[in-house]
Every structure is written in C-alpha cells, then in structure tokens.
Amino acid sequence: xxxxxxxxxxxxxxxxxxxxxxxxxxxxxxxxxxxxxxxxxxxxxxxxxxxxxxxxxxxxxxxxxxxxxxxxxxxxxxxxxxxxxxxxxxxxxxxxxxxxxxxxxxxxxxxxxxxxxxxxxxxxxxxxxxxxxxxxxxxxxxxxxxxxxxxxxxxxxxxxxxxxxxxxxxxxxxxxxxxxxxxxxxxxxxxxxxxxxxxxxxxxxxxxxxxxxxxxxxxxxxxxxxxxxxxxxxxxxxxxxxxxxxxxxxxxxxxxxxxxxxxxxxxxxxxxxxxxxxxxxxxxxxxxxxxxxxxxxxxxxxxxxxxxxxxxxxxxxxxxxxxxxxxxxxx
Numbered sequence: 001x002x003x004x005x006x007x008x009x010x011x012x013x014x015x016x017x018x019x020x021x022x023x024x025x026x027x028x029x030x031x032x033x034x035x036x037x038x039x040x041x042x043x044x045x046x047x048x049x050x051x052x053x054x055x056x057x058x059x060x061x062x063x064x065x066x067x068x069x070x071x072x073x074x075x076x077x078x079x080x081x082x083x084x085x086x087x088x089x090x091x092x093x094x095x096x097x098x099x100x101x102x103x104x105x106x107x108x109x110x111x112x113x114x115x116x117x118x119x120x121x122x123x124x125x126x127x128x129x130x131x132x133x134x135x136x137x138x139x140x141x142x143x144x145x146x147x148x149x150x151x152x153x154x155x156x157x158x159x160x161x162x163x164x165x166x167x168x169x170x171x172x173x174x175x176x177x178x179x180x181x182x183x184x185x186x187x188x189x190x191x192x193x194x195x196x197x198x199x200x201x202x203x204x205x206x207x208x209x210x211x212x213x214x215x216x217x218x219x220x221x222x223x224x225x226x227x228x229x230x231x232x233x234x235x236x237x238x239x240x241x242x243x244x245x246x247x248x249x250x251x252x253x254x255x256x257x258x259x260x261x262x263x264x265x266x267x268x269x270x271x272x273x274x275x276x277x278x279x280x281x282x283x284x285x286x287x288x289x290x291x292x293x294x295x296x297x298x299x300x301x302x303x304x305x306x307x308x309x310x311x312x313x314x315x316x317x318x319x320x321x322x323x324x325x326x327x328x329x330x331x
Contacts, residue, residue, distance in 0.1 A: 006032065007030065007031050007032045008031050008032070008051075008052040008053065008124050008127075009031065009032040009033075009034065009049060009050075009051040009052055010027060010031045010032070010033055010034070010051055010052065010053050010054070010055060010120070011033075011034050011035075011036060011042065011045055011046060011049070011051040011053075011054045011055070012024070012027075012033060012034070012035050012036070012055050013035075013036045013037075013038075013039070013041075013042040013054065013055065013056045013057055013060075013065070013068070014037070014057040014060070014086070015037050015038060015057065015060040015061060016057075017037075019057070019086075019109075020035050020037075022111070023055060023086075023111075023116070026111075026113050026116060026117065027116075027117075027120065030117075031120075034049055034051065038060055038061065038062050038063070039060055039062050039063025039064065039065070039067060039068040040062060040063060042054070042056065042068050043063075043068060043071055043072065043078075046072055046078050046081060047075070047077055047078060050077075050078075050081070051081060052081070052124055052127050053081070053082050053083075053084065053120060053123055053124055053127065054072075054081060054082070054083045054084070055084050055086050055107075055116075055120075056068060056069060056083050056084065056085055056086065056103075057085075057086060057087055058085055058087040058089055058094070058098070059087065059088070059089065065085055065087065065098075066097060066098070066101050069083050069085075069098075069101045069102050069103055070101045070102065072102075073101065073102035079102075080130075082103075082104040082105075082123050082126070082127060083102065083103045083104060084103065084104060084105040084106070084107060084119060084120070084123065085098045085103050085105070085106045085107065086107045086109065086111065086116075087106075087107075087108065087109060088108065088109040089108075090108045104123055104126075105119050105123060107119060143187075143188065143191055143225075156327045156328065156329045156330075157276055157277070157280060157329075158186075158187045159327045160276045160323055160324060160327050161186060161189075161269070161272040161273050161275075161276045162183050162184070162186040162187055162272075163183065163323045163327070164271075164272035164275060164276065164320055164323060165182050165183065165186045165265075165268050165269050165272040166179045166180070166182060166183040166186075167316050167319050167320060167323070168268045168271060168272060168309060168312055168313065168316065169182045169265075169268055171312040171315065171316050172264065172268065172308070172309070172312060181232055181233055181236050182236060182240075182265055182268065182269075184233055185233055185234075185236040185237035185239075185240050185265070186240060186269050186272065188222065188226065188237035188238075188240060188241050189222075189240050189241055189244045189269050189273060190218065190222070190241075191222040191225055191226065191237075191241055192217070192218035192219055192220065192221035192222025192223070192224075192225065192241060193218045193221075193222075194221070194225065195217075195218065195221035195225070196214065196215060196217070196218055196221070197214075200214055200215055201215075204284070216245070216253045216254065217254070219241055219242050219243070219244070219245055219253070219254050220242065220254050222238075222241030222242065223238050223241050223242040225241075226238040226241060236265050239263045239265050239266060240265050240266055240269045242254070242255075242266070243255075243257065243262055243263050243265075243266025243267075244266050244269040244270050244273060245270070246258075246262045246266055246267075246270070247270075247303065247304045247305075248262070248267070248302055248303060248304060248305055248306050248307070249302065249303045249304070251303075252304075262306075267305070267306045267309055268309060270304070270305065271297070271305055271306070271309045271310065271313055274297065274304070274305075275293060275297065275313065275320070276324075278292075278293040278296065278297075279293050279324065280329065281329065290317075290321070294313075294314065294317075297310055297313065298310060298314075
C-alpha cells in the first residue's frame with residue numbers, strides 16, 4: 001500500500017493573531033500549518049516539528065525575529081530549515097540584516113497573496129532539491145561502504161583518500177563545487193570490487209596471474225554498476241572508478257590510457273589512493289613512512305603519476321598530513 005504524500009509543514013510566527021489568520025487563510029489549503037506567537041515558542045516548535053519552511057515576523061516582544069533566526073541557524077537540527085521574514089520593516093538596512101542572520105527571503109507587509117504563495121512555493125522547491133541531493137549523496141556513500149566489505153581497506157582509508165583528492169583538486173584549479181563533487185565521488189573508486197569473488201578478494205597470499213587478471217576487471221565492473229546517468233556526482237564517480245588504475249605512461253589498466261587522455265579526476269584519485277595505501281597498515285604489510293612514500297611517488301613522476309599532481313602533493317603536504325591525522329586508523 002502506497003503511503004499518502006503529506007503536505008509540506010510551514011511554521012508561521014507572529015505576535016499579532018490577525019496576521020496569523022491572514023496567512024492561515026492564504027496557505028491552509030496547500031500546506032500543514034503550525035503557529036507560534038513569540039520567538040521562544042517558535043524555537044521550541046521548530047526543534048520538535050521540523051517544518052520545511054518558516055515564515056517569521058521580526059518585531060515581536062521578547063526575542064526578535066532576527067534573534068530567533070540567528071539561534072535556529074546556530075543549531076545543528078534546525079540550521080537547514082529556510083526562514084522567510086514577513087515584516088512591516090521595509091528599510092534596506094533591515095532587509096540586509098535579515099539576510100545576514102540567515103534568512104532566504106524577505107516579504108514586506110501588507111503582504112501580497114500572489115507574492116507570498118510564489119515565494120513559499122519557490123523555496124519549498126529548493127528544499128526538495130536539496131533533499132534529493134542529500135539522498136543521492138547518501139546512496140553513493142553507502143555504495144562506497146559496501147565495497148569496503150569486499151576489501152582489506154578501511155572506512156578511514158576511503159575518508160582520507162577522498163579528502164586528499166579534494167585538496168589536490170583545489171590545488172590543481174578546480175572550483176569549490178567541482179572539488180566537493182570529487183570529494184563525494186572518490187569513495188566510489190573501488191565499487192567494482194563488489195563484483196570480484198571472495199576467493200580472490202580475501203585470498204591471504206599472492207594472486208596468480210589468472211586471479212590478478214580477474215581483479216583487474218574491477219574498474220569496468222564499477223563503471224557498469226554506476227551506469228549512464230545525468231548526475232554530475234555519478235558521472236565523476238564512474239570516471240574515477242574506470243580510470244584510477246590508469247598510469248601516466250600508458251602501462252595501467254583497463255584501457256592503457258596515457259597522459260592527459262586519462263581524466264583528471266582519475267589521475268587525482270590515483271595519487272590520493274596510492275599515497276594512503278602506502279602510508280597505512282594493512283593485514284599484509286606495515287605502513288611506509290611518509291618520507292619513503294614521497295620518495296617512491298617522486299620516482300614515479302611521468303611513469304605512474306601525472307608529474308604536476310606529484311608536485312602539488314608535495315606542496316600541499318601539511319594539509320595532507322592534517323587529514324591523515326584527523327582520520328587515522330584505530331589501533
């Protein structure tokens with residue numbers, strides 16, 4: 001049986017009952033409404049009921065709307081809820097302060113019904129878009145965790161190499177948004193290992209040539225799992241999965257790409273992945289020192305790795321080591 005889709009919940013906050021009645025008449029047909037007559041009650045109801053949107057008066061006894069908004073934006077459980085100020089204050093300074101404390105919009109009284117309806121609809125659409133992105137990101141993260149169950153690597157490895165990748169991407173010239181996408185796509189680099197049999201993945205000793213040939217199919221399996229899609233996040237994740245074992249000199253797999261024919265996201269994740277693998281303890285090896293790891297990676301400039309990225313790794317080493325310490329493996 002399908003669940004009934006509930007109407008979005010709005011919290012209306014105003015110390016004047018007549019103003020609440022006007023908004024109720026305007027919005028009750030399309031939304032679930034809850035009401036507060038002062039700032040303290042608004043904060044309590046927001047935490048309890050988690051409305052999708054708040055329409056908030058500014059001039060109220062006790063806490064002002066500005067103070068209420070500032071408090072809500074300072075709490076982890078309410079900071080994500082958009083606030084629209086609905087107020088008689090129409091000075092440019094007041095509007096600027098409203099945006100400064102975290103509001104997403106500002107409607108002046110006396111209200112225009114079409115304007116209120118349009119603004120509410122617009123901001124609820126943005127909320128739904130943000131929720132879809134969060135849900136998509138959670139699915140990607142859980143797929144990344146699924147791959148960990150097939151490997152000797154740890155969740156901390158995935159966190160570290162993802163943040164290393166973001167640092168390198170920013171140093172390379174990615175925008176903040178592009179680097180953030182790579183941060184969330186990088187955990188997908190080994191998703192294809194889900195398709196490799198346990199007899200190979202969990203084998204304690206060295207793989208035979210036949211077994212290693214099968215292991216080398218995991219980038220293509222990962223790309224197949226991620227499939228064709230129009231999500232920027234999954235497009236980058238697919239590229240990372242398919243190309244993070246390619247090498248600058250063309251000796252990598254699965255397609256023997258070389259140089260800049262290898263997508264930059266694959267080149268970045270290759271550096272991040274190897275750096276963390278070498279400096280981390282595994283059941284089959286002790287961790288290398290950072291100095292030994294850097295010396296090895298320096299020796300692989302122009303062979304395994306993009307030379308520019310190795311230079312950037314050296315330049316960003318303080319930030320890389322901070323990440324390594326922040327998400328270190330438990331003993």
